[in-house]
Each structure stands twice: as structure tokens, then as C-alpha cells.
Amino acid sequence: MSDREEILALLRENARYSTEDLARQTGLDAEAVEAVVEDLESEGVIKGYQAVVNWEKVEPERVRAAVELNVTLDRETGYDDIAERLAKFPEVQGLRLVSGDYDFAMEVEGDSMSQVSRFISEKVAPVPEITQTVTHYIMESYKERGVEFGDGHDDDRLSISP
Amino acid sequence: MTFEASERVAGVPPSGIRRFFEIAEEYDDIISLGVGEPDFAPPWAARDAAIASLERGQTSYTANRGMAELRERIASFADRRYGLRYDPDEEILVTSGASEAVDLAFRAFLDPGDTVAVAQPCYISYAPGVQFAGADVLDVPTRAADEFKLTREALESSGAADADVLVMCYPNNPTGATMTREELKPVAEFAREHDLLVFSDEIYSELSYEHDHASIATLPGMRERTVVFNGFSKAYAMTGLRLGYALAPPEAIETMNRIHQYTMLSAPTTAQHAAVEALESCDDEVREMRDQYDRRRNFVLSRFEEMGIDCFPAAGAFYAFPECPWDDSDEFAEALIEDQRVAVVPGNVFGAGGEGHLRVSYATSLGDLKEAMDRIESFIG
Numbered sequence: 001m002s003d004r005e006e007i008l009a010l011l012r013e014n015a016r017y018s019t020e021d022l023a024r025q026t027g028l029d030a031e032a033v034e035a036v037v038e039d040l041e042s043e044g045v046i047k048g049y050q051a052v053v054n055w056e057k058v059e060p061e062r063v064r065a066a067v068e069l070n071v072t073l074d075r076e077t078g079y080d081d082i083a084e085r086l087a088k089f090p091e092v093q094g095l096r097l098v099s100g101d102y103d104f105a106m107e108v109e110g111d112s113m114s115q116v117s118r119f120i121s122e123k124v125a126p127v128p129e130i131t132q133t134v135t136h137y138i139m140e141s142y143k144e145r146g147v148e149f150g151d152g153h154d155d156d157r158l159s160i161s162p
Numbered sequence: 163m164t165f166e167a168s169e170r171v172a173g174v175p176p177s178g179i180r181r182f183f184e185i186a187e188e189y190d191d192i193i194s195l196g197v198g199e200p201d202f203a204p205p206w207a208a209r210d211a212a213i214a215s216l217e218r219g220q221t222s223y224t225a226n227r228g229m230a231e232l233r234e235r236i237a238s239f240a241d242r243r244y245g246l247r248y249d250p251d252e253e254i255l256v257t258s259g260a261s262e263a264v265d266l267a268f269r270a271f272l273d274p275g276d277t278v279a280v281a282q283p284c285y286i287s288y289a290p291g292v293q294f295a296g297a298d299v300l301d302v303p304t305r306a307a308d309e310f311k312l313t314r315e316a317l318e319s320s321g322a323a324d325a326d327v328l329v330m331c332y333p334n335n336p337t338g339a340t341m342t343r344e345e346l347k348p349v350a351e352f353a354r355e356h357d358l359l360v361f362s363d364e365i366y367s368e369l370s371y372e373h374d375h376a377s378i379a380t381l382p383g384m385r386e387r388t389v390v391f392n393g394f395s396k397a398y399a400m401t402g403l404r405l406g407y408a409l410a411p412p413e414a415i416e417t418m419n420r421i422h423q424y425t426m427l428s429a430p431t432t433a434q435h436a437a438v439e440a441l442e443s444c445d446d447e448v449r450e451m452r453d454q455y456d457r458r459r460n461f462v463l464s465r466f467e468e469m470g471i472d473c474f475p476a477a478g479a480f481y482a483f484p485e486c487p488w489d490d491s492d493e494f495a496e497a498l499i500e501d502q503r504v505a506v507v508p509g510n511v512f513g514a515g516g517e518g519h520l521r522v523s524y525a526t527s528l529g530d531l532k533e534a535m536d537r538i539e540s541f542i543g
């Protein structure tokens with residue numbers, strides 16, 4: 001693995017690793033680590049650093065939905081135009097063009113189910129190119145961005161072993 | 163008649179690890195760096211294969227030597243990875259853990275009065291195994307100054323020339339030492355000159371970080387005098403499935419199998435199915451685990467360096483073996499548990515040359531390692 005790949009892998013695992021921790025793990029010195037991270041940021045490879053939140057443990061819990069969108073395109077409007085319009089809404093947390101039965105997979109977040117429903121019906125459905133929306137409320141998260149939401153601390157190994 | 167231990171058993175003291183295990187068990191908030199097994203789960207493909215075999219009810223005994231398919235896979239793995247060429251029909255024995263293979267070799271080839279030179283510090287089971295077989299252990303201490311590698315000088319000065327068997331383990335538990343092919347040459351030469359059998363425990367072979375693993379059996383004239391032990395516990399995180407194997411010339415395997423066929427009959431069948439799949443399709447997972455261990459190793463070694471604790475650059479297995487900041491490693495390890503709730507194992511339980519050191523396992527999540535190293539740092543102030 002190159003230094004870049006290694007640092008990227010480590011930051012994906014835990015974006016809060018300090019420069020010193022990254023240096024210790026990779027065997028690079030702190031300046032080298034910082035240089036690599038700066039490059040990754042300025043090239044737009046790293047687009048941000050966010051916490052992976054288990055919303056079920058937060059009061060009040062956030063409501064999230066996976067929304068399938070179907071669109072019809074006309075000569076003037078492409079997928080990118082629709083995407084740009086949708087991505088502007090702060091409720092939209094994720095938006096992807098996908099292959100298969102529908103066109104866009106959209107992730108929406110809100111304070112309540114009614115707020116999310118209202119957003120879909122008042123802001124998304126009226127977009128003229130959108131022909132159909134199917135909303136799936138997220139009931140339970142088991143894994144987000146590679147992180148499993150089990151309680152984690154189930155190390156049942158003997159504390160001393162040969 | 164009473165249940166009085168036989169002389170062989172009575173002559174073997176309880177394991178030094180046992181005492182620390184008991185101390186550690188008194189607390190429920192311990193961060194343990196005392197663990198000699200992976201913190202990963204076996205690759206899913208291997209687990210699936212085990213489950214599928216159970217669903218099909220494949221739980222009967224296998225051939226004494228192990229499933230033919232597994233022996234074939236082991237043969238091609240050993241060849242592909244280490245250049246060890248063994249015939250799956252006659253030169254491979256599948257055992258219940260590498261532990262069984264080690265025990266079989268001792269019992270198969272030792273007579274009372276025989277001497278077994280054991281390179282130390284080392285895994286805790288060798289000396290008792292030799293004693294259970296009625297033979298005597300000769301300590302061959304290795305030194306921190308040699309990065310705990312086995313040298314010709316160590317063999318000579320400990321009198322190993324008169325021994326019958328040499329037991330060695332690289333990458334090593336507890337030191338994390340490895341040996342390159344070049345460094346193995348004088349050891350092989352010594353074994354040939356003094357006509358020693360060599361029992362080489364290579365169970366950590368997939369966890370060698372700085373250079374490719376080299377097996378002593380691949381050196382000239384060594385194949386015919388060596389038994390290689392390996393298994394699935396470490397590389398594939400399959401400790402509880404109890405599966406290992408021995409590689410040796412036909413007459414050696416035949417003799418070991420004579421004991422195995424009466425005592426174990428065959429290694430666990432479910433585990434053999436898992437192992438076939440592990441060898442077939444789990445290279446990526448092994449590499450990923452190795453990468454993680456390597457990062458943790460770098461982390462731990464550099465933390466010790468920053469603390470001013472001497473630790474040679476351990477290059478294999480998942481142990482660091484730093485010098486103990488106190489003279490008495492038992493006392494230090496005990497105080498560290500009581501004060502800071504961090505468990506490490508004192509080096510003296512691993513035999514001659516281990517005193518004055520600590521075994522620190524990094525088969526633990528980086529978050530816990532970080533916390534544990536912080537606590538050690540504040541403990542030594």
C-alpha cells in the first residue's frame with residue numbers, strides 16, 4: 001500500500017486519529033503525514049470528516065428515509081440538472097444516480113415522519129421531471145459507512161492466554 | 163491407589179500464565195494486552211464452509227491424517243508461500259491444533275534420557291511437552307542484544323551440541339522475533355553438524371512484517387531432519403476450531419500418526435471443512451489482518467520508544483517484548499494490573515532469557531491499545 005492509500009484507509013477507519021497516531025501507525029514522521037493529508041484534501045479526495053452517528057441513541061431521534069425517485073428527461077433537462085436542484089435541499093443527505101428499477105436513490109433526514117413526508121410531497125414530488133417517489137423509512141440501522149452498530153465490546157477472550 | 167500425579171506430571175509446575183490469568187480475572191474493567199490469540203473473527207468464507215458442512219451433517223471422523231482435500235490444499239499453500247514441498251499423502255498430518263502436532267512429535271521421537279534444546283523465551287508448552295514425554299529440557303537462552311534470534315553462539319554455549327532435538331519458533335511467541343533465511347543458515351549448519359532433529363513451530367509464519375517468512379526446512383540438508391508445525395489459529399483467527407498440522411518426511415509422519423490414530427483418531431471435521439475454504443479463498447482477509455497488526459505493531463513500538471522503554475523492533479507474530487522498567491517483571495505486571503487495570507504477561511514465564519521483559523500483545527483494537535499505552539505511560543511516570 002502506498003502512504004496515501006494507507007493514510008486514507010486509516011482516516012476512513014477513524015477520522016479523529018491525530019497526526020501523531022497516524023505517524024506512529026505508518027512509521028512516517030508527522031510532517032510527512034500532514035503533507036499527505038493536505039494533498040488529499042486539496043485534491044478533493046477527502047471531501048470532509050463526519051461522525052458516524054447511531055441516531056437511535058440520540059434524543060430526539062432523527063427520522064431518516066431512503067427515497068426512490070423515477071424521472072423522465074426532456075431535451076433540455078438531464079440527470080445532473082435534476083440532481084443539482086434536489087441536492088440543494090438541506091433535508092437531502094445523500095443523492096445518487098443508480099442503475100436498475102429507479103433513477104435516483106435519495107437519503108432524507110428530518111425531525112419527524114410528518115416533516116419528511118411533507119418535504120417529499122411539497123418539495124420533491126412537484127419537481128416536474130419526477131414521475132414517481134417511493135419512500136422507505138429507516139427503522140433500524142445495523143451498519144453505517146462500514147461501522148457496525150452492535151455494542152462492540154463483546155470481546156470474550158480470556159484476558160490472559162498463551 | 164490414590165490420585166497421585168505420576169512423576170512426569172508432578173515434575174511439571176503449573177503454568178506461570180495461569181497465575182496471571184487468575185489475577186486478571188479478579189477485575190472486570192481490564193484492558194488486556196495479555197492475549198495470545200487474534201481479536202478478529204475467522205473469514206466469513208471459512209465460517210460459511212463450517213456451517214455448510216454441519217448442515218450437510220458432515221460430522222463423521224475423517225481419515226486419520228486428515229481429509230485428502232485439506233492435505234492437498236495444505237501442500238500447495240506451503241509450497242506457494244514458503245517453498246516447502248511435501249507430499250499430501252505421506253508427509254502431512256492434520257492435527258487438533260498445532261499443539262497436538264507438537265505433543266505428537268515429542269512423544270513419537272523422544273526417549274527417557276533424551277535431551278531437547280529449546281530456544282527461549284518461547285511458547286509455554288514446549289518444556290512441559292518434553293517432560294511429559296520423559297525427556298529433559300536444555301535451555302538455550304536467546305538475548306535481546308541479538309533481537310532474540312537464535313545464534314550459533316547461543317547453541318554452542320548452552321551445550322546444545324549434545325542434544326538430540328532442537329525446538330525453535332519463529333516468528334516467536336513471546337518476543338515477536340523473526341529470522342531471515344541468512345540468519346537461519348548457521349542454525350541449520352549446527353543442526354547438521356551435531357545431528358539434531360529440528361522441531362520448527364511456524365504457526366506465526368503469515369505474520370512476518372519485515373521480510374517473507376523463511377522456513378528452516380527449506381535449507382540444504384534440513385528437510386530430512388525437520389518437523390514443521392503450523393496451523394489455522396493465528397493466520398485465520400481460528401483458535402477455537404483447533405486445527406493444525408505437521409509437515410515432515412514420510413517415516414516421521416507415519417510414526418506421529420501411530421500415536422494420533424489411537425489418541426485423537428482425526429482432527430475436528432467441521433474445522434477441516436473451514437480450513438479447506440480458508441486456504442482456498444481467504445488470502446485477502448489474511449492480508450488485511452496482517453496489515454492491521456502491522457499498524458498496531460508500529461504504534462506500540464513507537465509509543466515504547468517515546469516512553470524511553472527499550473524494545474527491539476519485533477518483526478513478527480503479534481507481540482512486542484519490551485524491557486521491563488522494573489527489575490522484577492512479575493512485580494511490575496502485578497502492580498500494573500492493580501493500579502491501572504492493564505494486563506501484560508511477565509517475560510519470565512516464557513523461560514530462560516525472558517526475565518526483565520514484558521510480553522505485550524497487540525491483538526487488541528487500536529483504541530484499547532492507545533488507552534493501555536497511555537496508562538502504562540502514566541504508571542511509569
Ligand SMILES: Cc1ncc(COP(=O)(O)O)c(C=O)c1O
Nearest residue numbers: 162259260261285335393395406
Ligand atoms: C508458538 C505457538 N505455537 C502453538 C500455539 C498453539 O496453537 P494451536 O491453537 O494451533 O494449538 C500457540 C498459541 O498461542 C503458539 O503461540
